[in-house]
Amino acid sequence: MNAEEPLLIGAYRSYETIDQFDEDEQITYSSELQKLIGSSAPLVITFFLQYTFAVTCLYSAGLLGPLELGACSLAICTFNISGLAIFQGMATSLDTFCSQSFGAGNLHGVGVYFQRCSLVMLATMVPMSFFWWNARWVLSIFISDDELTLMAQRFLRIHLIGVPAYIFIESGKRFLQAQHIFSAGTYVLVAAAPFNIFLNWLLVWNGKTSLGFDGIPLCIAITYWAILLAGFGYVVFVDGRQCWGGFTSKAFSKWLAILKLAIPGVIMVVSEYLAFEIMVIFAASFGTEALAAQSIAANLASLVYQPPFAYAVALSTRVGHHIGTKKIKGAKIDTSLFYFSAAVIGLINCSIFVFGRNLLGRLFTDDETVLQTTAGLNVLVGINQIADTFNVLGTGVLRGQGRQKVGSILNSISYYVIAIPLGYTLAFKLGFELKGLWCGLIVAVMFLATTQCFVIASSNWTQILENSDKIHD
Numbered sequence: 167m168n169a170e171e172p173l174l175i176g177a178y179r180s181y182e183t184i185d186q187f188d189e190d191e192q193i194t195y196s197s198e199l200q201k202l203i204g205s206s207a208p209l210v211i212t213f214f215l216q217y218t219f220a221v222t223c224l225y226s227a228g229l230l231g232p233l234e235l236g237a238c239s240l241a242i243c244t245f246n247i248s249g250l251a252i253f254q255g256m257a258t259s260l261d262t263f264c265s266q267s268f269g270a271g272n273l274h275g276v277g278v279y280f281q282r283c284s285l286v287m288l289a290t291m292v293p294m295s296f297f298w299w300n301a302r303w304v305l306s307i308f309i310s311d312d313e314l315t316l317m318a319q320r321f322l323r324i325h326l327i328g329v330p331a332y333i334f335i336e337s338g339k340r341f342l343q344a345q346h347i348f349s350a351g352t353y354v355l356v357a358a359a360p361f362n363i364f365l366n367w368l369l370v371w372n373g374k375t376s377l378g379f380d381g382i383p384l385c386i387a388i389t390y391w392a393i394l395l396a397g398f399g400y401v402v403f404v405d406g407r408q409c410w411g412g413f414t415s416k417a418f419s420k421w422l423a424i425l426k427l428a429i430p431g432v433i434m435v436v437s438e439y440l441a442f443e444i445m446v447i448f449a450a451s452f453g454t455e456a457l458a459a460q461s462i463a464a465n466l467a468s469l470v471y472q473p474p475f476a477y478a479v480a481l482s483t484r485v486g487h488h489i490g491t492k493k494i495k496g497a498k499i500d501t502s503l504f505y506f507s508a509a510v511i512g513l514i515n516c517s518i519f520v521f522g523r524n525l526l527g528r529l530f531t532d533d534e535t536v537l538q539t540t541a542g543l544n545v546l547v548g549i550n551q552i553a554d555t556f557n558v559l560g561t562g563v564l565r566g567q568g569r570q571k572v573g574s575i576l577n578s579i580s581y582y583v584i585a586i587p588l589g590y591t592l593a594f595k596l597g598f599e600l601k602g603l604w605c606g607l608i609v610a611v612m613f614l615a616t617t618q619c620f621v622i623a624s625s626n627w628t629q630i631l632e633n634s635d636k637i638h639d
Contacts, residue, residue: 208349209476215355237317255432257336261565264344269490274411280341281417298322328387331394430574441581459539478562485566512555519548546604553615560618585610
């Protein structure tokens with residue numbers, strides 16, 4: 167428990183604000199499973215709504231022409247690796263700090279951690295802004311099309327307007343989730359999704375008011391700020407103020423504690439992002455049809471990734487809360503439920519790909535050659551879903567425990583020591599092409615899932631409690 171933050175157990179923890187952690191609460195497998203499912207349900211909707219923003223963006227670019235679509239895709243890919251993945255990874259530190267602080271009854275500490283992490287991310291944005299502003303010089307090393315790289319740079323410059331808002335959105339989500347407020351994002355995005363479509367109509371599709379290609383990143387930036395303002399309004403007028411103790415100078419101190427969890431979190435997220443982007447680059451070597459099939463398979467995998475990721479967020483929050491309240495029984499129950507839940511969700515996702523292998527591709531194309539290749543890949547993607555679900559949910563447990571460092575090491579080994587070298591060998595040296603890339607990924611993810619399960623099963627809960635006390639000192 168953090169000695170520097172106010173302990174408001176008497177004021178706020180009077181069995182009203184966080185009554186789910188009452189000492190008399192009966193913690194059972196059934197009650198925890200119900201809480202996990204109830205918490206993850208609105209998150210699934212939220213993540214699907216977020217997914218529509220990228221689809222709308224690419225659709226708008228596609229209407230303008232192939233060059234605009236290529237530039238938009240290149241810019242988004244660049245930002246995803248150099249910005250989105252980094253900020254998402256840094257925000258995972260709040261999965262530990264905020265949930266454990268809230269569980270311990272240190273409510274205003276949740277607000278302090280939110281401010282600290284937000285400031286650290288804003289500081290990180292400064293050097294990245296120089297890169298995005300001059301991205302053409304880096305992109306030209308890999309891409310010879312000057313017009314394409316110049317347009318991607320222009321996209322990133324305009325998109326920069328919305329990055330500060332995106333940072334607060336990422337940290338703000340954790341601020342609310344730690345308080346067990348999971349539906350706020352759903353309400354906000356239900357309004358933001360049609361607003362984003364309207365902006366695209368106004369600034370891109372409408373011939374009279376269209377800004378052309380420049381309108382696409384501007385739509386994204388405006389949408390980010392609209393989401394942030396709506397989220398702020400939710401906290402002020404609906405729920406979440408109990409953990410806000412006002413702006414404090416403490417937010418400018420103890421950044422090292424944030425970075426100790428943020429950096430491993432970044433490694434975990436960036437490792438997976440980069441591995442998939444490298445697979446796309448490899449796939450391009452096998453022709454247009456192969457690249458199209460890889461893109462379809464990757465998009466489908468990203469789509470079905472949302473439910474397990476939502477469940478993992480709920481899982482990390484519950485585990486962190488129980489550690490904060492020193493209720494190891496609850497944390498152990500949630501950890502046991504991780505194995506059961508991962509198996510069930512993984513088998514469902516696998517079944518979707520295997521039994522729907524011939525239909526899923528038709529959501530994206532009518533080209534029979536691409537569809538045939540995609541159908542074969544879908545079987546491999548489905549097999550990968552089983553292990554990957556254990557990976558996603560296991561990462562959630564580790565975040566709740568404050569063990570991001572372990573996850574970062576295992577992720578790095580899996581993707582860079584196993585997936586990429588093995589996939590390259592199978593694809594290019596042994597001639598398996600796309601299937602070889604996915605087989606290499608499957609082996610790596612199986613290794614990652616197995617090692618994470620072992621690490622979680624051998625958790626030293628006494629040490630985890632001691633580490634929790636240390637990071638909140």
